[in-house]
Amino acid sequence: xxxxxxxxxxxxxxxxxxxxxxxxxxxxxxxxxxxxxxxxxxxxxxxxxxxxxxxxxxxxxxxxxxxxxxxxxxxxxxxxxxxxxxxxxxxxxxxxxxxxxxxxxxxxxxxxxxxxxxxxxxxxxxxxxxxxxxxxxxxxxxxxxxxxxxxxxxxxxxxxxxxxxxxxxxxxxxxxxxxxxxxxxxxxxxxxxxxxxxxxxxxxxxxxxxxxxxxxxxxxxxxxxxxxxx
Amino acid sequence: xxxxxxxxxxxxxxxxxxxxxxxxxxxxxxxxxxxxxxxxxxxxxxxxxxxxxxxxxxxxxxxxxxxxxxxxxxxxxxxxxxxxxxxxxxxxxxxxxxxxxxxxxxxxxxxxxxxxxxxxxxxxxxxxxxxxxxxxxxxxxxxxxxxxxxxxxxxxxxxxxxxxxxxxxxxxxxxxxxxxxxxxxxxxxxxxxxxxxxxxxxxxxxxxxxxxxxxxxxxxxxxxxxxxxxxxxxxxxxxxxxxxxxxxxxxxxxxxxxxxxxxxxxxxxxxxxxxxxxxxxxxxxxxxxxxxxxxxxxxxxxxxxxxxxxxxxxxxxxxxxxxxxxxxxxxxxxxxxxxxxxxxxxxxxxxxxxxxxxxxxxxxxxxxxxxxxxxxxxxxxxxxxxxxxxxxxxxxxxxxxxxxxxxxxxxxxxxxxxxxxxxxxxxxxxxxxxxxxxxxxxxxxxxxxxxxxxxxxxxxxxxxxxxxxxxxxxxxxxxxxxxxxxxxxxxxxxxxxxxxxxxxxxxxxxxxxxxxxxxxxxxxxxxxxxxxxxxxxxxxxxxxxxxxxxxxxxxxxxxxxxxxxxxxxxxxxxxxxxxxxxxxxxxxxxxxxxxxxxxxxxxxxxxxxxxxxxxxxxxxxxxxxxxxxxxxxxxxxxxxxxxxxxxxxxxxxxxxxxxxxxxxxxxxxxxxxxxxxxxxxxxxxxxxxxxxxxx
Numbered sequence: 001x002x003x004x005x006x007x008x009x010x011x012x013x014x015x016x017x018x019x020x021x022x023x024x025x026x027x028x029x030x031x032x033x034x035x036x037x038x039x040x041x042x043x044x045x046x047x048x049x050x051x052x053x054x055x056x057x058x059x060x061x062x063x064x065x066x067x068x069x070x071x072x073x074x075x076x077x078x079x080x081x082x083x084x085x086x087x088x089x090x091x092x093x094x095x096x097x098x099x100x101x102x103x104x105x106x107x108x109x110x111x112x113x114x115x116x117x118x119x120x121x122x123x124x125x126x127x128x129x130x131x132x133x134x135x136x137x138x139x140x141x142x143x144x145x146x147x148x149x150x151x152x153x154x155x156x157x158x159x160x161x162x163x164x165x166x167x168x169x170x171x172x173x174x175x176x177x178x179x180x181x182x183x184x185x186x187x188x189x190x191x192x193x194x195x196x197x198x199x200x201x202x203x204x205x206x207x208x209x210x211x212x213x214x215x216x217x218x219x220x221x222x223x224x225x226x227x228x229x230x
Numbered sequence: 231x232x233x234x235x236x237x238x239x240x241x242x243x244x245x246x247x248x249x250x251x252x253x254x255x256x257x258x259x260x261x262x263x264x265x266x267x268x269x270x271x272x273x274x275x276x277x278x279x280x281x282x283x284x285x286x287x288x289x290x291x292x293x294x295x296x297x298x299x300x301x302x303x304x305x306x307x308x309x310x311x312x313x314x315x316x317x318x319x320x321x322x323x324x325x326x327x328x329x330x331x332x333x334x335x336x337x338x339x340x341x342x343x344x345x346x347x348x349x350x351x352x353x354x355x356x357x358x359x360x361x362x363x364x365x366x367x368x369x370x371x372x373x374x375x376x377x378x379x380x381x382x383x384x385x386x387x388x389x390x391x392x393x394x395x396x397x398x399x400x401x402x403x404x405x406x407x408x409x410x411x412x413x414x415x416x417x418x419x420x421x422x423x424x425x426x427x428x429x430x431x432x433x434x435x436x437x438x439x440x441x442x443x444x445x446x447x448x449x450x451x452x453x454x455x456x457x458x459x460x461x462x463x464x465x466x467x468x469x470x471x472x473x474x475x476x477x478x479x480x481x482x483x484x485x486x487x488x489x490x491x492x493x494x495x496x497x498x499x500x501x502x503x504x505x506x507x508x509x510x511x512x513x514x515x516x517x518x519x520x521x522x523x524x525x526x527x528x529x530x531x532x533x534x535x536x537x538x539x540x541x542x543x544x545x546x547x548x549x550x551x552x553x554x555x556x557x558x559x560x561x562x563x564x565x566x567x568x569x570x571x572x573x574x575x576x577x578x579x580x581x582x583x584x585x586x587x588x589x590x591x592x593x594x595x596x597x598x599x600x601x602x603x604x605x606x607x608x609x610x611x612x613x614x615x616x617x618x619x620x621x622x623x624x625x626x627x628x629x630x631x632x633x634x635x636x637x638x639x640x641x642x643x644x645x646x647x648x649x650x651x652x653x654x655x656x657x658x659x660x661x662x663x664x665x666x667x668x669x670x671x672x673x674x675x676x677x678x679x680x681x682x683x684x685x686x687x688x689x690x691x692x693x694x695x696x697x698x699x700x701x702x703x704x705x706x707x708x709x710x711x712x713x714x715x716x717x718x719x720x721x722x723x724x725x726x727x728x729x730x731x732x733x734x735x736x737x738x739x740x741x742x743x744x745x746x747x748x749x750x751x752x753x754x755x756x757x758x759x760x761x762x763x764x765x766x767x768x769x770x771x772x773x774x775x776x777x778x779x780x781x782x783x784x785x786x787x788x789x790x791x792x793x794x795x796x797x798x799x800x801x802x803x804x805x806x807x808x809x810x811x812x813x814x815x816x817x818x819x820x821x822x823x824x825x826x827x828x829x830x831x832x833x834x835x836x837x838x839x840x841x842x843x844x845x846x847x848x849x850x851x852x853x854x855x856x857x858x859x860x861x862x863x864x865x866x867x868x869x870x871x872x873x874x875x876x877x878x879x880x881x882x883x884x885x886x887x888x889x890x891x892x893x894x895x896x897x898x899x900x901x902x903x904x905x906x907x908x909x910x911x912x913x914x915x916x917x918x919x920x921x922x923x924x925x
Contacts, residue, residue, distance in 0.1 A: 063384060064858030064869065099871075102846075103858035110861070115843055122847025 002085060002093055003050050009081050011228045012044040015206055015219050016195060021047060021133070024192035025156045026149075027164040030181055031197035035204060037166040038062070039226045040197060041135045042074040044164055049097040053132035056161075057101060058116065060108040060138030067103040077225035102131065108138060113151030120159050134163040141167045141183035149190055167194075180209060197221070203229055231307065231586070235513045235533050235601045239505055240558070242311045242326045242359075244350045245336035250366045254336060254492040254501075255299070255310060260421060261499055262301035262308070298545070298556055298587045298603055306506045309603040327354060328626075329544045329558035329603065332479075332509030333361040334501065339373040339399075339489065342862070343381040344836070344895075351386045360479050362486050362508055363388075364501055368396050369403045369491040372863075379487050388485040391448045392441055393475070394500065396489055397431065406490060406497045407434055409442040410471050415500060422495025448484065449474035472507050479508045512601030517560050519616070519624035522573060529624065531560040533600040538562050539570060539619030541598075542626045543611050546661045552608045556587070560626070562619055563599040564606070570617040573625045579617070583607040612660050634666050634679035635829035635874055635898050638686045639704035641675060650699035651676065658689050665689060679709065681898060683878075708875040709829060710912065711901060712778035713787040714822035717742040721794070722817050724810035732801030735759075735810035737767060738794035741818045748775050749789040759795035759807065766804040767792060770811025779816050781826055781913050782920075790815075826909045828873050832899040835868040835884070837892035842866040844887050852876035853908070871899055 007013055012021065021027070021044055029037045029044075038059075045055045049071075059067055072094070079090045106115065116134070123130050136152065139145060156163050169181040176185035184194055194209045204221040220229040243251045300309045311326040327333070333354055337343060354361055363382060365375040375396060382390035394406040397414060405416040407430050414431060418424040430438050446466060450456045453474035459466050478484025488504055490497025517531040519540055531540055539562030547554040557564065564570065568581045585592040585605050598604035611617075616625045642648040655667045655678070666679040680686045683706060693699040721738040737759070750768040759767065768790075775785045797807075833854065837845045839861055845868055849856055854872035877896060884892050904912065 064860045065385065068858065099855045099857075102856045105858065105860040107861040107863075110839065115839075118843030119846050122843060122850055126847070126851050128850055 002089055005082050006078050006093075007047055007050050009078060009227075010043060010047045010050075011206075011219070011221060011226055012040065013047045014228060015217070016044070016193065016208065018047060020193065021164075022162055024162045024164075025153060026191045027162060027193040027195075028167045028184065028191050029164065029195045029197065030167040030169050030184060030209075031204075032169050032171050035197050035199060036221070036223065036226050037168070037197065038070060038137050039074060040195070040206075041137060041164055041166055042070050043078070043226055045101070045133060045135050046071070046074055046078060048133045049100050051132075052097065052100060054100045054102065054129060055133045055135065056116075056119075056131040057103045057135040058137065059103070059105050060111055062105060062137070064103045064105050067105065071098065071101055071103075074226070077227055081225070081227045108140070111139075111148075113148060113155055116152075117155055117158075120155065120161075124159075130159055131161060134161050136163050137166045139165060139167075141165075141187065145187070149187060153190060184209070199223070231595060231597070231599055231602050231604075233535070233599060236511050237306045237506075238309070238511055238601050239306060239509055240309045240311075240329065240331045240512065240601070240603055241505055241509055242330040242333045243336060244327075244333050244354070244361075245347060250338070250492050251336050254334075254364070254366065254498065257421075257492050257495060257498040258308075258310065258502060259299065259301055261423060261502065262303050298605070300586055300603070303502045303506060307602075308502075308505060311603070326544070327357040327359050329542060330359055331512055331515045332505070333359050334505065335361045335363045335485075336366050337363060337378050337382070338370075339365045339368045339375045339378055340370045341836075341865075342378045343385045344834075344867075347386070351388075355482075358482060360482050360510055362479060362488065362501075362504055363390060365487060365489040366492055368399055368489050368496070369401065369494045371400050373399045373403070375399075375487075375489045382485060382487065389448065389478070389483055390485045390487050391445050391475075392489075393445065393486045393504065394488055394490075394497070395434065395438055395441055397434065403491055403494065403496060406488075406500060407438045408500060409438060409445050410468050412438065412442065415497065417496050417499075422498070425499050446471060449478060452477040452481070452484065476508050480510045480514055519560070519626050522623045522625055531624075534561065535563045535599050537600075538622040539564055539568070539617070540622065540624050540626070541570070541617045543613060543615045543617065546611075546613050551583075553610065554585075554605050554607060555609055555611055556603065556605045557598065557617065558603050559598050559600050561600050563597045564604070564617070565597040568619065570619060571623075572611055573616045573618055573623055574612070575615075579609045579611075581606055581609070613663060633709075634664055634681060635709050635831075636682060636686065637677050637679040637707045637709055638690070639670070639673070639675040639677055639707075640690070641702045641704075643700045643702065647698075647700045650697040651693060651701055654689075654693040654697040654699055658692070675704070682896060706878060708873075710781075710783040710904070711827045712781055712783045712785045712824050713827055714741065714743050714819065714824050715903075716823045718818045718821035720814040720818035722810055722814035723796070724806055724813055726806075727801055732798070733803065733806040733809065734796075734798035734801035735763070735803075735806040736796040737792055737807065737810045737814045739790065739792035739814070741788055741790045741815075741822055743787055743822075744789040745787065746789070747786050748772060751789065751791040753791055753793040754795060759792070759797055760802075763797065763802065763804060763807040766808040767811045770808035771815050773808070774812055774815040774819070778824060779819055780824060782916060783826060785819075785824075786827075826904040826912055827901040828875060828904045830871050830899045830902045831874050831877060831896045833870050833872045833877065833880075833894055833896045835870070835892055835894040837866055837868065837888055839864055839866050841888040841892055842868065845884070845892060848880075848883060848887060852880070853905075872896075873902075873904075874898075 029040045031037050045057060048055045057067055075094055079085050120130060152163055167183050169183055173182055176182050178185060180188060195206060196209050197204050197206050204223050206219045206221055222229055243255055245251050298311050311330060337347060365378045367373060368375060379390045379392055382388045393409055396403060397405045397407060405414060407414050412430060414428045416426045416428060418426055449471055450460055453470065456470045456474045459470060475484060475486050479486060486508055488501050492498055512533050518528045519531055520526045521529045541557045541559040541564055543555045543557050545556035564581055566581060566584055569578055570581060571578050584595050584598055586595050587605055618624050642651045658665050659667055664681050668677055670677050678686055678689065690701065690703055693701060717740055719740045723736040724733060726733040750771060752764055771790045778785045835845050842859060846856055846859060849870045849872060852872050853876055854870045857869045857871065859866055859868040884894060
């Protein structure tokens with residue numbers, strides 16, 4: 001029951017569409033530094049964890065302790081958003097789902113998609129359930145990522161796992177003529193879905209850039225919790 | 231012994247295995263004139279370092295038991311406990327931390343903060359022991375003390391502040407720059423015994439000034455004088471910095487970091503200066519005991535030699551002259567010939583020889599005053615016992631002791647071995663509360679239990695070497711437990727009224743899960759079960775906890791509530807109600823959805839990056855949960871939780887999967903319900919074993 005309530009409240013589920021999260025090879029959350037890309041990605045991952053599905057969170061910036069803390073914080077924010085919840089019940093659910101998350105922190109300089117492939121292969125080899133989602137946080141889209149994205153695309157297709165990325169934009173940079181941030185413009189053919197976050201007054205505005213059905217849906221988020229402001 | 235307690239330090243040296251604590255202690259003893267020659271751990275001369283007094287420790291190059299020693303440094307009396315680094319022996323670390331006032335946390339400048347450093351750090355937190363850090367092995371290839379300082383901050387959450395910077399690293403490590411005195415120190419002589427002060431090399435002056443500023447900034451939080459001096463741009467005296475850093479350290483809000491290389495005899499003397507300068511004296515620490523005569527209220531202990539004595543036995547050793555009991559005196563003084571009471575047993579003991587230990591050598595003393603660590607010969611007690619003088623009945627707080635998670639059967643090869651084994655087990659169980667032993671009633675085998683494979687291995691080995699007890703060991707077995715998952719009711723009548731003395735008792739109520747091992751709640755009203763039979767009911771239920779009725783593992787986590795019953799004026803007896811309770815337990819237990827629980831271990835693998843994927847695969851294969859994996863330079867650290875039953879033989883598999891380049895550590899984490907499919911397999915195996923035993 002609590003699980004269902006939390007999934008319903010999930011900002012990621014509501015903005016992107018619960019089913020839509022899976023219907024991609026690549027998805028991206030874009031914003032300039034410090035707006036809340038990673039926390040938004042964590043909310044996307046939480047929708048999977050709440051269905052008892054495994055997720056693989058790869059970070060090129062955060063140490064694993066920080067990743068763990070981000071998940072706990074996002075879960076607590078989600079719980080708080082539905083009003084009173086029996087704390088014991090919430091804790092039990094957290095204990096149940098937290099182990100579905102695998103956090104891996106790679107060094108940005110030496111990161112190679114082959115490392116992920118080797119790991120996922122071990123799941124196949126031992127006939128274990130594969131992660132349902134990969135979060136890829138910290139790739140620098142100002143660089144030429146062609147080879148890396150190619151490798152990750154192959155992984156997404158081979159193992160059938162959607163990958164959601166964080167993509168950092170810059171305040172001083174103009175948008176491309178298409179209306180996309182330049183970081184997305186360069187790689188837009190590879191991405192099925194992209195969510196753009198930008199500060200608006202004391203809130204954060206979220207809009208989907210690549211979904212025609214939803215491109216006019218704007219949501220305001222609380223910058224502290226990334227929950228939708230009703 | 232030093233009676234001015236401001237000049238006493240009781241310190242421990244804690245760290246990850248192989249980070250060089252024994253080597254460091256050896257240097258400390260050399261520089262403080264306690265020994266006149268330095269032996270290396272696993273040294274070429276085959277003698278081993280002095281602190282590793284057990285033969286086995288010398289061979290394995292690790293410290294198993296804490297050896298206590300003391301030394302003098304600049305008029306200060308320093309008592310040192312050398313603590314073991316392997317997690318399997320953490321009870322030793324815990325006991326040491328209980329009696330220490332401060333700790334030097336040693337970290338390797340190459341491998342940095344490792345999983346066991348985290349365990350040791352948690353233990354320090356639990357006992358609120360202030361610490362200073364020493365980044366050792368700065369002479370090693372890949373040494374980077376500043377990376378380690380960052381790890382201290384990020385991984386352990388310390389407010390780590392460098393008090394020195396190195397003069398060169400790796401093979402060019404020559405000495406250190408002290409950021410308080412702003413002088414460079416070099417270490418000359420065959421054993422680095424001559425500390426030479428020079429000006430800071432030019433190329434390090436800017437760096438030293440910058441880091442000193444950061445250090446003073448961090449320290450200023452703890453001293454108004456220092457803050458005022460900074461704001462008013464007044465000169466900052468060395469004393470101001472010492473005072474601020476001492477305050478921060480004692481409040482456990484600042485960790486001053488020192489660096490050097492014990493092996494290359496660099497910068498050990500400044501570390502000794504730091505011990506006396508920054509770590510607390512017994513007067514700075516508040517200790518408490520439980521007053522057994524006053525509703526277990528906590529009472530403060532004062533380091534006053536004239537007050538009634540309170541001392542804690544924190545370690546036992548079997549020596550040539552009988553049992554040697556290490557004690558820390560918290561109040562009063564233990565004097566030769568004193569009459570003390572062991573508050574656990576209530577027995578009075580007369581103290582005989584008192585000694586101060588210097589590793590395996592002893593120095594006889596007449597008294598051990600409050601604030602000091604020493605040892606008593608020839609008294610019979612267990613580790614953790616409290617001794618008090620007349621007028622008080624105090625007990626020191628109990629120490630946090632974990633239940634064993636693994637067992638091993640032992641079979642002595644002959645009668646002689648059986649006698650020796652029994653002697654050895656008697657000794658080990660007294661020394662180590664996490665090591666337990668019992669005789670299995672069905673198989674008649676002696677079973678030993680402990681915290682890990684290595685823990686048990688070491689005791690089996692000690693049995694052979696120290697007691698000459700040759701034993702054959704069985705397969706290690708996991709300590710499974712049973713528990714219930716839902717509430718269920720019982721209403722059981724025990725009736726035997728056909729001939730002879732009759733038996734009658736009816737008990738009704740319910741059982742439900744709880745976090746405690748066992749709870750009994752009596753809600754009988756109106757004398758439906760007479761009061762005199764209630765303890766028998768409780769006893770009857772409790773007796774069923776030893777072995778689950780279905781899977782035969784010890785049962786845990788049950789609350790039994792009785793709320794109804796019946797008795798017979800003639801046929802009811804204590805025995806009848808105990809039997810009724812056993813029947814009621816059986817009736818309710820099977821309905822309460824019993825499950826098996828297994829010990830889960832925290833496993834941390836450190837592997838070269840290229841093997842990260844395959845190591846994570848190994849964890850997956852073992853029903854393990856990967857909590858996270860992190861690249862740190864060329865190495866990856868994988869943190870995971872794995873059932874203990876899946877970890878047997880893991881070291882061999884890990885070696886072959888990583889060309890021997892990965893290593894792992896393992897420690898107990900918690901008990902968790904076994905998945906259904908695995909539970910069925912466990913029950914099947916258990917039944918097979920039972921059949922085998924019956925043959």
